[in-house]
Amino acid sequence: MLLHTIEEVRAEVKKWRKEGLTVGIVPTMGALHAGHLSLIKKAKQTCDKVVVSDFVNPIQFGPSEDFDKYPRTLDEDVKLCNSEGVDIVFAPSADEMYGEGQRLSNDTLTYVCPPFFYVNTLCGKSRTGHFDGVCTVVLKLFNIVQPDYGFFGQKDAQQVIIIKKMVKDLNVPITIVQCPIVREESGLALSSRNKYLSEEGKKDALVLSKILNNLKTCYSKGIKDVNALKETAYSFLNEKHDLEYLEIVDKDTLEDKKQADDNSIALIACRVEGVRLIDNIYLKEEV
């Protein structure tokens, strides 16, 4: 069922609640791919009812970012959701989410602001205000749907860490389920932004997963020094790659480390053909 208003979603969820059913939400910005579908499948396994939100959230894009260009494929998204047995696709307008004609600014709107130490690193460094926008819309969606479970991909590792922190800090009554990264056979992590890449660009983009896999191998062979580990990456890079960051940090707190350990995660952001791509890997996979 495709719904566009908060009121409709709440009315539907209310019926489910009366029947004692559990509810899961998969927040997305649409342009659904197999990564999203893995979240939806997990949600279907976990909950009686599943809501997928499909909303390109303006307040998490910076002024020079790709909000206008971001792929919008609602008709296809709805078909995919229907074939997965999704109960509600919630696709609100920006007016529905933020109020008609509302100026989208922290002058005029209440924001949820994650901790500076979690934001002022990795993607947050180059994307000022991004995670404020993410937390704000995610909390709004949680409050609209009031689900038992929320499903997020490890692909956006910093995002899921920040959302878990928000849930803990604000006592949000929800369980966050984190799902593994889905990759093409080539190793490329699925992303809606891969649509921007040429065939050539997709090949160049493999550098992200190659660097991360190599880091993991080096760690398993006993290299623990973070600087030494990072050094191993540079031979993979050429003039096609505009590296934004490569970091090895604590997988729960994002704290910098000098020595990697079994709680470490390696994260990379790199532009290829002007497209900003991210990827990450646990140095020791969780069993």
Place this chain on the structure above:
Amino acid sequence: MLLHTIEEVRAEVKKWRKEGLTVGIVPTMGALHAGHLSLIKKAKQTCDKVVVSDFVNPIQFGPSEDFDKYPRTLDEDVKLCNSEGVDIVFAPSADEMYGEGQRLSNDTLTYVCPPFFYVNTLCGKSRTGHFDGVCTVVLKLFNIVQPDYGFFGQKDAQQVIIIKKMVKDLNVPITIVQCPIVREESGLALSSRNKYLSEEGKKDALVLSKILNNLKTCYSKGIKDVNALKETAYSFLNEKHDLEYLEIVDKDTLEDKKQADDNSIALIACRVEGVRLIDNIYLKEEV
């Protein structure tokens, strides 16, 4: 019932929910007086079950403010609540609310930040971060208790306007009920901070309500110009009064006005004996 942990409160509320009962919350910092009791009475009239939170919230006090000195009277508060038929008094420790030993800072904690236009005026001007701290703890309490109704006093007018805005902006599933100011016979608005005043100081403090009542009279006689209205106040003040602000603004948006109208509210903050007191009045009382 006096409870100290989030888990206990949630367990109790869950039972009520299973019985289909409605729940109200009255968030307080304790030191209960007849103003709080009017909120509690209203909550009892409106809801099947009532939770009063009793927590002096450290993150809404500035470094030079009266956090340590703020009156704490839990035993008396509990007696008063029992006599009003309150179902739960929730009195958590700071560790329970923010995590054991957690540094209380926006470096390390997720905050709810109300809009700059609502904060950078009136009390917010002199109390940096105050309303971030208020919104954060109030949203936490809402998420812990998940009440249908929240009860707030008009005494803290800017606070209740900001909380209503938060509820709207973040789609918090709760109805906010605003209750009128309770005054001593003298006209002095009740406040936990009145305990800091000497008998002499309480007399000097009457200047706040006198100025506001006079403003309302002037408005009813046809004076609409805000500057002219504010001028009427100054003759009431003497060297015992350290006026922080006197403003006439829109009662919903806090926007400045040049001409007062029936949606205007007059607000005053003034120190007497070093104690910061606030009061406010609608220029046209709502019927």
